[in-house]
Amino acid sequence: MKLWLKILCAVLLFYALLSSFYHPLAPGGLTVDIEKLVPGANTFVYSGYNTHFKDHSNDGLQFFVSSGSHYYPTEIIEVIDNNHAKVNVVLPDTLPSEEIAFYANTPTDGTVYIMKPMDISAFVFHQNYTNGSVPVKVANDQHQNFGYPFQVIIFESIRNLMWHVPMWFTMFVIMFISFIQSIHVLSATGRENMLDSSMIYVQSGIHDRKASASAETGLIFCILGLITGSIWARFTWGAWWTNDPQLNGAMVVFLMYVAYFILRNSVNDEEKRARLAAIFNIFAFVLLVVLLMVMPRFAEGLHPGKSGNPAFSSYDLDSSLRMVFYPAVFGFILLGYWIYNLRLRIKILESNEEI
Amino acid sequence: MTAFKELLKKEIRLELRQKHALAGVGMYVLATVFVCYLSLETLESQRLWGGLIWITGLFTAFNAMQKTFQQEGGGTQLYLYTLASARSVILSKALYNALLVSVLNTASLMFFILFFGEKPFADADLSQFVLGLLLGSTGLGFTLTFISGLAYKSGSGVGLVAILGFPVIIPLLITIVRFTTGALLGLTWLENGLNLLVLVILNASSLLLSLLLFPYLWRD
Numbered sequence: 001m002k003l004w005l006k007i008l009c010a011v012l013l014f015y016a017l018l019s020s021f022y023h024p025l026a027p028g029g030l031t032v033d034i035e036k037l038v039p040g041a042n043t044f045v046y047s048g049y050n051t052h053f054k055d056h057s058n059d060g061l062q063f064f065v066s067s068g069s070h071y072y073p074t075e076i077i078e079v080i081d082n083n084h085a086k087v088n089v090v091l092p093d094t095l096p097s098e099e100i101a102f103y104a105n106t107p108t109d110g111t112v113y114i115m116k117p118m119d120i121s122a123f124v125f126h127q128n129y130t131n132g133s134v135p136v137k138v139a140n141d142q143h144q145n146f147g148y149p150f151q152v153i154i155f156e157s158i159r160n161l162m163w164h165v166p167m168w169f170t171m172f173v174i175m176f177i178s179f180i181q182s183i184h185v186l187s188a189t190g191r192e193n194m195l196d197s198s199m200i201y202v203q204s205g206i207h208d209r210k211a212s213a214s215a216e217t218g219l220i221f222c223i224l225g226l227i228t229g230s231i232w233a234r235f236t237w238g239a240w241w242t243n244d245p246q247l248n249g250a251m252v253v254f255l256m257y258v259a260y261f262i263l264r265n266s267v268n269d270e271e272k273r274a275r276l277a278a279i280f281n282i283f284a285f286v287l288l289v290v291l292l293m294v295m296p297r298f299a300e301g302l303h304p305g306k307s308g309n310p311a312f313s314s315y316d317l318d319s320s321l322r323m324v325f326y327p328a329v330f331g332f333i334l335l336g337y338w339i340y341n342l343r344l345r346i347k348i349l350e351s352n353e354e355i
Numbered sequence: 356m357t358a359f360k361e362l363l364k365k366e367i368r369l370e371l372r373q374k375h376a377l378a379g380v381g382m383y384v385l386a387t388v389f390v391c392y393l394s395l396e397t398l399e400s401q402r403l404w405g406g407l408i409w410i411t412g413l414f415t416a417f418n419a420m421q422k423t424f425q426q427e428g429g430g431t432q433l434y435l436y437t438l439a440s441a442r443s444v445i446l447s448k449a450l451y452n453a454l455l456v457s458v459l460n461t462a463s464l465m466f467f468i469l470f471f472g473e474k475p476f477a478d479a480d481l482s483q484f485v486l487g488l489l490l491g492s493t494g495l496g497f498t499l500t501f502i503s504g505l506a507y508k509s510g511s512g513v514g515l516v517a518i519l520g521f522p523v524i525i526p527l528l529i530t531i532v533r534f535t536t537g538a539l540l541g542l543t544w545l546e547n548g549l550n551l552l553v554l555v556i557l558n559a560s561s562l563l564l565s566l567l568l569f570p571y572l573w574r575d
Contacts, residue, residue, distance in 0.1 A: 186571045248529065255522035262518050266511040276509055279568045280519065283501070286560055291526055294556065298549040 001341050005334060012331030019324045020162040026320075027051045028150030029114035030083075032102050036119035037065075039093045043077065046085050048104055048112060049150060054082045056106040063087045063104050066113075068097025070133035094129040095120075103136070112150075148320055153236055160232045162324050166332035167225035168250075168292070174218035174336045175257075179285040181211035182278035189275055208274035209351070211281060212264060213343040217336055219257045226250055246303040249291035256284040358439035362447035369426070370455070380419045384459055387411050388466040398471040401479075405536030408467060409491065409528060412460045416495040419455055421516065423448055423500060424507035441573035445504070445565050453496030460492045475539055483538035483547060487554075491531035494558045498524055501565040508572055527557050 027050045034044035046053075046063060053061055057079040064071040074089040085104075102114040148158050188203040229247070230240050241247060263280055267273040296303065370377055391398075391407055398404060427435070435444055476484075499520055506515035534550040544551075 186568075189571065189574075245529075249526070252522050252525045255525075259519050259522050263505075263509060263515065266515060267509045272508075275571060276505060279572055280505060282568060283523065283564055286564060287523060287526060290553075290556065290560065295526060295530070295553055298553055 009334035016328035026147035027109035029112040067095040071136040162328040164228040170336040171221040178214040182281040185278035217340040245296040359443035366451040392470040401539035441570040445569035453493040457492035478541040
């Protein structure tokens with residue numbers, strides 16, 4: 001592996017590591033401490049996340065309660081700190097829509113909002129009844145600072161995108177190397193007209209070492225992907241494991257490659273081991289593609305990229321995430337390739353020792 | 356092609372000649388379903404049906420497939436190698452095993468109906484269910500034939516069939532359980548079509564890979 005590739009790998013990973021933890025999340029609305037809205041006065045505390053209520057308590061801080069596309073102004077009682085403010089809203093008896101949301105507006109953060117299930121049984125709903133509402137311009141995503149997108153449920157764990165997803169990309173690339181090397185093993189043994197049979201032996205031996213070294217590296221990244229994914233699942237879905245096609249597929253891939261190494265260990269003759277392992281590896285890789293790329297699209301699940309979508313949905317495509325995510329992917333792929341090279345060199349040294 | 360036909364005939368003749376092996380597997384199916392009946396007594400949920408039928412199907416296939424390469428010693432294989440191409444050998448074995456597993460799974464379905472009644476079929480789409488049973492059995496037959504060949508060549512016996520076979524068979528198993536359960540619940544062809552598509556992809560890819568890779572496995 002070239003030196004500049006190693007340096008590039010280190011720089012990319014260093015950048016990804018730092019920026020994945022350094023940048024704050026974009027501002028967002030967290031919660032309101034109220035369960036039931038009634039006609040007339042409602043007082044509640046609005047909690048934001050990374051917002052700047054206090055800094056703008058005198059210029060431009062506004063709160064609204066919306067019903068459908070109509071907004072009701074509030075009176076700010078007290079700004080507690082940057083993330084908390086106590087406000088009061090006076091609502092009429094009749095609202096235009098049952099969809100209630102709570103908006104906060106500051107010049108720095110733009111508009112943030114909270115959707116929360118509310119007890120609204122005290123109201124009458126009538127589509128055309130818009131009494132008391134004011135026109136408001138909702139500024140979407142107008143925050144000025146660099147920040148990762150604020151997502152309810154995911155929150156700070158969005159940073160895991162830069163760790164979890166590159167593991168699978170890397171595993172896929174490394175397993176593809178293993179697949180190609182396995183094909184080389186078979187085509188080396190398949191050459192009937194080769195003059196010297198010992199040449200076949202040497203050829204298939206080299207490719208076999210490459211195939212097994214890359215499968216080992218790929219398996220490491222598979223395990224890391226499972227671990228980071230499991231931690232992420234615990235914090236966002238509430239369980240270490242959920243019955244999701246992508247997760248189950250990943251576990252099957254892990255089992256297949258463990259089986260690959262068991263097969264390798266159970267055959268003593270080197271040439272035969274190379275051949276059998278290559279055959280199983282090709283079989284396993286085709287199933288890997290079916291498992292991780294075809295089957296999840298046809299089934300419903302929690303994992304992003306389900307039900308016909310590709311793996312990148314709207315929030316993944318946020319430019320702030322892209323700026324860190326792509327370098328992280330390339331960095332990890334280079335790291336994987338580096339580790340594969342080292343494993344291969346160790347294997348070659350070991351086999352020389354045996355002779 | 357003639358070699359393939361003769362080999363298929365040979366497989367069937369061999370099976371009929373060793374009736375004790377077939378009877379053994381049949382007995383295994385009956386015992387499994389009976390144990391299910393003893394432990395569950397009633398079985399009305401379609402989901403449980405779909406799952407249990409294929410758990411039984413999976414282990415039946417493993418059992419039936421063990422002897423497919425084991426019964427021929429090294430000498431017989433060498434003889435076959437001189438007579439026919441590797442592809443016709445694996446094709447005959449795969450098709451024969453697909454047939455065998457289909458028959459056994461049909462038997463197991465009969466036993467399930469015998470013990471638990473036919474209530475879950477009340478709103479089932481029967482043509483879908485039969486197609487699912489057939490495609491699932493052929494998929495199990497194709498994949499496990501190849502895997503047992505691999506395990507046989509590695510020379511480490513029957514244990515390796517399970518180790519190599521289970522991870523490889525899980526995708527098929529998930530899909531077939533989903534498809535069969537969908538058929539029992541009465542989904543339309545359109546709703547269940549994607550499962551069918553995956554099933555066909557898995558069947559085709561395992562047969563294709565067997566045909567492509569077996570010649571390399573066969574030579575020594």
